[in-house]
Amino acid sequence: MDQPEFKSFSCCICGIEINYDYHGRAPPYHPKIVFLEDGYFRRDPFSKAFRPLFLGSHCGICGREVCAATTCSFFFSKRCCRPCCQANITAFPPEVQRELKRTSGVDSEAA
Structure with missing residues (x-):
């Protein structure tokens, strides 16, 4: 199998740099999976x-690249970086607000 051509992805929160070989929703090396x-x-x-590893995406609010680590981003209909989650916590349903607070200490009083 041909070696993939890699490009670099960098998380705006933790700074990790990772090589990726596909950007989109349906990695070609596993056609039955659509994200x-x-x-x-x-x-x-x-x-x-050749299963796909999901590395990260763009924040649905600010557009910056963010990795999939729970300390860096949260997915609820779209991925958001943790700073955008904190700044917009009241826009999330109450159960999501509780989960955000539980996993990162985000406080709706501070938003």
């Missing part, structure tokens, strides 16, 4: 089936 958001992917190097 709900455009994202950065690479083939899982530990899988013989």
